[in-house]
Amino acid sequence: MSVLVYTENWDGKFKKLSFELVSYATRVAEMLNTSCIALSIGNVDDAELKKLGSYGAQKILSVNSDNLKVFDTQNYTEAIAQVAKNNDAKVVVISNNNVGKAVAPRLSVKLKAALAAGVNGLPLSTNPFTVRKRAFSGGAIAHVVLKTDVKIVTLPQNSVDVTETPVNAEVEKISISLPEPKTVVKDVQKQAGKLLLTDAEIVVSGGRGMKSPDNWGPLVELAELLGGATACSRPVSDEGWRPSEEHTGQTGKIIAPNLYIAVGISGATQHIAGVSGSKYIVAINNDKSAPIFEVAQYGIVGDAQKVLPKLVEAVREIKGK
Amino acid sequence: MKILVCISNVPDTTTKVKFTEGDSKLDTNGIQWVINPWDELSLTRALELKDDGNTGVKSVSVAHVGLSSSEPTIRKALAIGADDAIRVNADSSDAYFVAAQLAEVVRKEQFDLILCGIESSDYNGSSVGGMLAEFLGIPSISAVSNLKIENGQVVITREVDGGKEVVTTPTPLVAVVQKGIAKEPRIAAMRGIMTARTKPIKLYEPVPVEIMTEYVKYELPKPRAACKFVDAENPKQLIELLQTETKLI
Numbered sequence: 001m002s003v004l005v006y007t008e009n010w011d012g013k014f015k016k017l018s019f020e021l022v023s024y025a026t027r028v029a030e031m032l033n034t035s036c037i038a039l040s041i042g043n044v045d046d047a048e049l050k051k052l053g054s055y056g057a058q059k060i061l062s063v064n065s066d067n068l069k070v071f072d073t074q075n076y077t078e079a080i081a082q083v084a085k086n087n088d089a090k091v092v093v094i095s096n097n098n099v100g101k102a103v104a105p106r107l108s109v110k111l112k113a114a115l116a117a118g119v120n121g122l123p124l125s126t127n128p129f130t131v132r133k134r135a136f137s138g139g140a141i142a143h144v145v146l147k148t149d150v151k152i153v154t155l156p157q158n159s160v161d162v163t164e165t166p167v168n169a170e171v172e173k174i175s176i177s178l179p180e181p182k183t184v185v186k187d188v189q190k191q192a193g194k195l196l197l198t199d200a201e202i203v204v205s206g207g208r209g210m211k212s213p214d215n216w217g218p219l220v221e222l223a224e225l226l227g228g229a230t231a232c233s234r235p236v237s238d239e240g241w242r243p244s245e246e247h248t249g250q251t252g253k254i255i256a257p258n259l260y261i262a263v264g265i266s267g268a269t270q271h272i273a274g275v276s277g278s279k280y281i282v283a284i285n286n287d288k289s290a291p292i293f294e295v296a297q298y299g300i301v302g303d304a305q306k307v308l309p310k311l312v313e314a315v316r317e318i319k320g321k
Numbered sequence: 322m323k324i325l326v327c328i329s330n331v332p333d334t335t336t337k338v339k340f341t342e343g344d345s346k347l348d349t350n351g352i353q354w355v356i357n358p359w360d361e362l363s364l365t366r367a368l369e370l371k372d373d374g375n376t377g378v379k380s381v382s383v384a385h386v387g388l389s390s391s392e393p394t395i396r397k398a399l400a401i402g403a404d405d406a407i408r409v410n411a412d413s414s415d416a417y418f419v420a421a422q423l424a425e426v427v428r429k430e431q432f433d434l435i436l437c438g439i440e441s442s443d444y445n446g447s448s449v450g451g452m453l454a455e456f457l458g459i460p461s462i463s464a465v466s467n468l469k470i471e472n473g474q475v476v477i478t479r480e481v482d483g484g485k486e487v488v489t490t491p492t493p494l495v496a497v498v499q500k501g502i503a504k505e506p507r508i509a510a511m512r513g514i515m516t517a518r519t520k521p522i523k524l525y526e527p528v529p530v531e532i533m534t535e536y537v538k539y540e541l542p543k544p545r546a547a548c549k550f551v552d553a554e555n556p557k558q559l560i561e562l563l564q565t566e567t568k569l570i
């Protein structure tokens with residue numbers, strides 16, 4: 001028996017998200033009195049693989065195959081399913097990101113395993129196996145019983161702590177035979193080196209109250225000074241004021257930074273649906289009755305164009321820049 | 322090419338949900354039901370492709386697993402422009418069950434391209450599209466933000482960390498769509514509403530499938546601490562509070 005965690009890599013490197021997943025899977029394994037096995041797919045060197053042991057993975061399996069170079073949902077599902085079966089995995093943990101959302105449901109059918117997407121913390125109980133999960137786009141939390149022998153849970157980014165429980169993990173290279181992928185990649189457009197919105201711990205976000213695409217200077221500067229990323233509300237991205245990958249909310253990105261600073265955003269339900277997992281929300285809005293203040297812990301009622309430069313100045317001061 | 326759009330019937334996205342029976346059931350009192358926003362955008366894109374005329378799209382159908390109470394949502398999809406609809410007559414509480422029913426529909430009706438939304442706004446399962454593809458043993462592409470048909474081939478743009486990839490797979494295939502697939506949902510015109518009344522809704526009885534998950538209870542999110550206001554003349558104080566109280570900057 002085991003708990004299997006799939007740890008994706010980015011150009012051969014893991015990131016905080018990977019360690020959150022392993023920390024979580026290790027806790028689940030403890031609850032089940034078993035051990036945590038991590039699976040890595042792709043070209044990752046031994047030193048990097050060993051890092052997963054620091055968070056409790058007792059065995060680290062590494063698969064590298066030409067037929068896994070392209071992200072093909074069928075081949076990835078097959079690879080994870082084979083490893084899950086060979087290791088008698090009772091719980092499979094995957095990130096609730098693009099890759100997890102693509103693979104977990106296929107895996108659920110392949111393994112006949114109940115799936116809970118976007119779980120909130122550790123299982124409430126292991127028998128019956130009950131988890132809390134996001135429902136109604138953040139409007140509620142559901143308690144769901146997963147009734148099958150094998151279970152799959154997907155974990156939202158930045159929703160659990162990274163905990164170090166170093167073990168002397170063994171790294172094992174395994175091979176899996178797979179057909180040629182059916183997915184063919186024709187073109188890739190990637191921006192290298194940019195902090196991903198989903199990875200950012202601080203996010204500064206602008207809404208229609210920013211008034212014009214020309215007013216974003218101080219907002220971007222504030223985000224940069226804080227080491228954060230920028231985001232926006234849907235109308236802002238629809239108008240083309242900001243790139244569409246910044247759109248947060250129910251129909252855009254769902255993020256959970258430690259600090260979300262909403263500037264000129266009214267706080268519509270559909271916007272909050274994408275940011276309600278943030279640890280702290282700060283609102284800057286000239287309308288003191290704007291609903292954003294109902295979910296914010298800190299607020300300034302004022303004109304964004306006047307407040308933002310002063311915030312930039314204050315941060316510069318404390319950062320000595 | 323025949324396109325199928327799978328639609329889910331969800332509470333209007335502004336609904337403040339409440340629960341009954343010891344917080345174990347959604348209180349449906351006063352809820353307005355709508356087509357899941359993603360599915361509405363999928364349908365819009367499917368109709369754009371059909372209208373284009375050069376894509377070889379012959380028909381756009383919608384399928385829904387639900388009881389007769391969700392027929393207004395199906396009629397709305399027909400009013401927006403779907404040619405016909407299929408309803409599998411069963412309660413749709415478990416994604417695995419729903420996907421298995423849809424798989425049966427696809428096997429019988431033979432679609433080339435199946436569109437599903439990245440999640441339903443009620444149970445946020447992100448499940449049905451991928452499950453359906455696995456039941457059928459066909460490719461699925463997720464995080465789809467653009468979909469074209471070029472020389473009979475489906476050409477898909479999908480979101481990946483830090484950018485996009487343009488990909489193709491053989492058909493039949495399931496595309497799981499998200500932001501970007503269509504700009505605004507298409508709105509039913511008066512003529513569409515009239516003709517929707519006469520368009521066929523084919524009824525399927527469900528095939529027996531195991532229920533894998535059970536929703537036993539709901540909680541409302543914990544209310545957040547009340548907002549502390551800082552004077553707009555002195556925003557520096559906000560930065561100081563964030564430093565001392567949240568320790569994040």
Ligand SMILES: Cc1cc2nc3c(=O)[nH]c(=O)nc-3n(C[C@H](O)[C@H](O)[C@H](O)COP(=O)(O)OP(=O)(O)OC[C@H]3O[C@@H](n4cnc5c(N)ncnc54)[C@H](O)[C@@H]3O)c2cc1C
Binds near residue numbers: 208
């Ligand atoms: C199905 C559906 C899905 C949706 N999905 C999303 C989604 O994913 N994300 C999303 O964001 N929205 C989404 N929406 C739209 C949502 O309902 C709101 O319309 C949108 O969030 C409003 O954006 P906003 O806050 O930028 O603009 P507004 O609502 O126009 O708010 C602007 C705010 O700025 C304030 N303001 C004005 N001037 C100033 C100033 N000088 N200084 C400071 N403040 C100022 C105003 O008081 C106001 O509160 C969705 C809607 C639907 C129907």
